[in-house]
Amino acid sequence: MDLILQAAIIGILTGGVYALMASGLTLTFGVMEIINIGQGALVILGAYLIYVLEQKLHLDLFVGLLITMPLMFGFGLLIEWAFVRPLKRDRIMLSILVTFGVALVIEGLLGLIFTTDLVRLQAWYTTASFQVAGFYLSYIYVFGFLLSVVLLAALYFLIYRTKFGASLRALMENRTAAQLIGIPVERVSAITFGIGVALTAAGGMAFGATNSFNPGSSYDLISRLLVIIVLGGMGSLGGALIASVLMLVIEDVTAVIWSPIWSTTVFFIVLVIVLLVRPQGLFGQVAGRKQ
Amino acid sequence: MSMLEIRNISKAYGGIQALSACTINVEQGKITGLIGPNGSGKTTLFNVITGYERPDAGAVNFNGTPITNAAPDRVFAHGIGRTFQLTRIFPRLTVLENMHVAAPRNGSMGIFRRWSSAHERSRAIELLEFVGIAHLQGMPAENLSYGQKKLLEFACILIADPQVILLDEPAGGVNPTMTNQLADRIRLLNQRGVTFLVVEHNMEFVMGLCDTVNVMHHGAKIAEGTPIEVRNDPAVLEAYLGD
Amino acid sequence: MKSKPIWLLALLAAAVALPLVFPNPTITTIAVLTVIFAAAATAWNIFAGYTGYIALGHAAFFGTGAYSLAIICQHWHVPADFTPFALLPLCGVIAAVVSLPLGLVALRTRGHTFIVITIAMFFVAQLLAYDLRGVTHGSAGLSLPIPLWSGDFYNMPFYYAGLLILLLALAVSWWIRNSKYGLGLLAIRDDEDRALGLGVKTGPSKLLAFVISAFFVGMLGALWAYYIESIFPPFAFDALFDVAIALMTFMGGIGTLVGPILGALLLEPAQQLFAVYFGQSGWYLVLYGALLLVVILLLPEGIVPTIRKRWAQWTAARARSSPNSPAPAPPLPPSPTSQHPAIAARGEGGER
Amino acid sequence: MLLNLTNVVAGYGGSDVLQGVNLAVEDGSITCIVGPNGAGKSTVLRVVSGLLRPRTGEITYNGRSIAGMNPRQILSLGIVQVAQNHSVFPKMTVRENVRLGAFMLSDRALVNRRLEEVEEMFPVVKERANDKAGSLSGGQQRLVEFARCLMLDPQLILLDEPSMGLDPKTLRQVFERVKAMQQGGRTILLVEQNARAGLGISNHGVVMESGRVRLEGSHEDVLSNPEISQLYLGGTISAAPKTSIS
Amino acid sequence: GTSGGSTTSSGPIKIGFTVSLTGDFSDDGKAVEQGYQLWADTINAHGGLLGRQVSLDILDDASNPDQVTTDYQKLITVDKVDLLFGPFSTLLTKPASVVAHRYGYALPEGSGGGPSVFTAGLNNVFDVSLPVASNLVSFAQYILALPAAQRPQTAAYATEDDPFTQPQVDLAKQMLEQGGVKTAYYNVYPAETTDFAPIAQAVIHSGAQVTIFGTLLPDITAFIQAFKQQHYNPQGLIATAGPDQGTQFLNNIGGAQSAEGIFVPNGWYAELNAPGNADMVAAYVAKYGGTPDDISSDVAEAYSVGQVVQQAVTQNKSLDNAKLIQTLHSGTFTSVQGDVKFDSTGQNTAATAYLFQWQSGKLIPVFPASAATAQPEYPKPNWP
Ligand SMILES: Nc1ncnc2c1ncn2[C@@H]1O[C@H](COP(=O)(O)OP(=O)(O)OP(=O)(O)O)[C@@H](O)[C@H]1O
Ligand SMILES: Nc1ncnc2c1ncn2[C@@H]1O[C@H](COP(=O)(O)OP(=O)(O)OP(=O)(O)O)[C@@H](O)[C@H]1O
Ligand SMILES: [Mg+2]
């Protein structure tokens, strides 16, 4: 019982880290509906940027985000301008192509620069922990969890409480109508994509502080992140957090009470069942009426 | 017994009662009109009849068979076809292909049949010519103008050859001259035995076409009768036509 | 375009002659892998391209086919000769049978949910390959019989078998595209609810397309397994397989007949050759990624649709500048803000 | 003249839809374009509002060339368009939809005031303010779109079939509103299939056919032209719909 | 067929192989390449092979079996290399060996030791390293040799589902159970796992005194991290791979202090007294910098391949692959990893498994006693 409880706690905390990695994707995939296969590679890029700052300037990982997030934001603008914007038709699907290409280039360049040696981000809180009720909670996971809550809340505010957010949602629903009311559709798309990529920097930091990584580490990530977004409900930010937590709790509890071999399987089976009952995801909205 | 019996249908969305115990009969071989102010539940009723929405209560019978809650393809197979108010065509199919989707598909051997036969094709072209868009047959339907889409949808449902046709605003956005032609065509088909239920805000069109008119308000029927009767019904004037 | 059949015949002849003209086994190795991917992309397109449902779990059927052949060969002591080729359809059938319940479940959802469910199904399949040690030997993998053909000859049977499957898939794809059934699939892609209301049996239609594509992909998995002669769960069930065939299809033009093949012809050899020639220097991924990006920038809707659109524009422009109308000033470039829907951007429509 | 189109050629993809359109809209007038389906009426509006670039020809607004500007620039000049196809933002609430109409305005107080006015004017907009726009009925959505365009106080309003889907009562209300705007000094360019009603409130009528202007004149001229009436207005003049307001 | 290869006897000898420079195995690929390269440098500096210089033909296999197949085809039929070396990992060695076999090439290799490589019935694969399964034997022997008072009662096992790691762990488990060490926890986890915390938690929960991991670098660092966070201090901790990666390992777990007392089995270590080892270590440090401790055992495995081939070819006085296969099957050879003698399936029966331990920032052989340069530290000190 104790073990199950502990596994659940670990699941919740790790879920926070996953939510952090998924936070950028909630914008690019959940809101803009661009299937960003490059998300994993961007996470790794974010991790390496922090790594450089840590190694060269001895910056704290969280402080480093103040530099990497703007950098990644700019990078996002660039990707959007160069590759996403020219897609006119089927942009949702063709975005798979583009983002995959970007991911390959990123992975290749990282390999050239950093070699394929595994590295890991280090700070006092990456290994330290504190005790609560006889159980050790690790700082990095707690920090990661808090950061993801903060970022997702900020994102919520941005999308649902600001004029920018309203213009973004409007543009996603009807591009022509959005143009007609004066929304600068291209600028809004670019900025949104940029923010999505910037958030990925935070996810990268969390990933790099909890895992060893090299340029090729992204492949196991992307499908799980896509799953999180859809399970939570496209565009639902709270949903993304809850879905990540749910995913990790199910996996972790299965891993300890049964076997790690079956943990992912169990999760995926739960996922399929949930989505059959609620195709729109846990917190998603159903499509409009037919008339 | 009416051909299409709609009995006490109710449907609520959250706090909004779109239909409340709505009862309407569509007689075989007649053109029945359905009018009512915006939001009175006409389209919702269509959705319930054709299986796109499940009613909270009530029943729909077609020739005595209950079809309440039947899926859209079952309803269609019974011989009930409809058009949509906010036109739904297949945007990436060509105009001609759109026509063929609706062309009757008997049996499940579709995989062994060419998408078009000479007979289907000539029928499709005839209908497209009738609505004046035959020259656009090779165009993706998304490239049509608004009214052309509306006309395409009209043509589509005609080629499908159902026994009952439910039209949701067939004249909206259609040129008046063409509207008159549509009315003629509806009358002609009606003489050949096709039953119609028509929703339309164009009073001239409704009054000139329909045998009986039902008036809805707040999800229920408030009047029924010949066009003249309805037009002079004070309740209808109040709720719908204004003065 | 009266010359079309001639073109096709010429291409077919070239495909058949390829290993005879370029017998070098390196080239034929790439050719074998390319036809496998071209056929897989074509099969995937039958489902995903026509119905608009993006399935990212076909690697499950590839793996099922591969494991089927390996297990059959082990149990029946199939000799290392041409017999395994004869077993390919059986492996395809097994994959199709497996795909039936999966499709039944997955196709109850649409859009992104469908994508994610297929991804989930793929992972479950891969995990089962690891976990069902009794039949799959888990991570230790399985070996297939190794034919003792000479190096020069070795690739030939695989190439022609792959080519045959490709032609078969293409023929099925062509047939479906021209059938009533295929029109129903395209209608589903455009507006499934409307299609249902016009009597298209959307459920069975989608499922059939799904099963057909799984059948071909399963056969190809088996062919691939025999070619590589050993299979391990992460290779037989490879998530990148799905990405690859989706990329090829999108690049060539989803929903078109030859788009997937063009995409495969471009991407698979490029990937192999880039890895061979630039791998050591570390530039392989960068260049391969850059190739993807450049192609998509030049042909933003995929190869076939973009070319078709340019062609249509060009002929229209030529018609405009025909003698009896005053020559207009050169058209302004399309405004970046306005969306110009493609004219005749899709479909073999019109030509038929 | 507030708006002038000279020899405008425009089209989508390969072919030309507008084949040299000449059109003038007088300041403070209501101009109504009628014509068969596919004549290019909506295309004219799209060219003016910047959704579509003309291939050749000149468009001037207040004497200034606006051809080739993007929709945002044109909007900021005071030209607003209500599109023909349904273009509410379905997953946003009605109020969000209407409020977005004032996207270009930064004065919050002004926006709130306008919002109140508009909600007063159309009860549905107020009653259903917090419902998703996509859940409204077709006519209600259309009304929301119209309300949305009222949030800006533009100089020139391009209305593409405002009557479509509206019940007779509401239609009258909308047309009254249009009339009132004109009296307030605005200029309106209208496309209407409900031709008699549309021409009924206009000063000026334009008949389009196959991408060209076939006839131009006062609304009486157009209404009384027997050939036009036969071809595009549904024949017999006497059967004017009850909904028209003169 | 028989061996292809260049017929000119004057130009350099071409040796081809692939390494995983991209993809899943890319973290080991570079080390393999370095090992082969160092061997080539050494032999070229000493007059070459059969009097000819050696040139390496290196391709990237992208950690992908299709690419391996294409690459080896190209090495054989386009580049017409004289000899082939193996790629990294069991999963890639298998397809490579099939292609090599088709053309009668020998495929000597150092890091494709999973049992499935040797069960396909091919006669041309030769793994110069320690057979994988016996890797952990030395550790089991060491544990069982501990005085009863010190000997642990319980052990926990967790291994990646991988043909390289799992057989080792299973064999060690069997030996320890026979020796009376109870199994407190045993689990296999998928190779794709990215979240190791629950497994670590289960190990901790089992309270086992020794922990035995079938891991590569990323997962063992994750386990160590979790143990540190949870203040769990097993008396003994061993991992099949990861701790042998020198500085990379230290960097990943947060410094030498954390490594103190961690065991790793290996067929090689920098100070091993084996033919050519000192030269190789010196050459490595000269060429790639760092210290001898930075050298991954992947380097030595690759280097050994070269050495064995060198001896066989010299003995044959020919590059003929058929002869090479024959000689490799019959002879005894030496390498930086010690003696090499192949059985009929191509596994090295002469190899010794050494047990290493991190002590004061160095990886030191501690068992068997004959090779030990220090006493094993047992129990492992607590985490810093
Ligand atoms: N899915 C839904 N969610 C919420 N409300 C709905 C939904 N569908 C319909 N309604 C409401 O039900 C009422 C009836 O709508 P319906 O579309 O049937 O009206 P209608 O008579 O067709 O109107 P119109 O003439 O404008 O087309 C409207 O108030 C509408 O907002
Ligand atoms: N996106 C498009 N791509 C290609 N052709 C188009 C496109 N939109 C419209 N067209 C064509 O341009 C012509 C004019 O269209 P437009 O929408 O301007 O007509 P309209 O006069 O507004 O008709 P309606 O009364 O039906 O709204 C039509 O023939 C139509 O087929
Ligand atoms: Mg309606």
Ligand SMILES: [Mg+2]
């Ligand atoms: Mg129009």
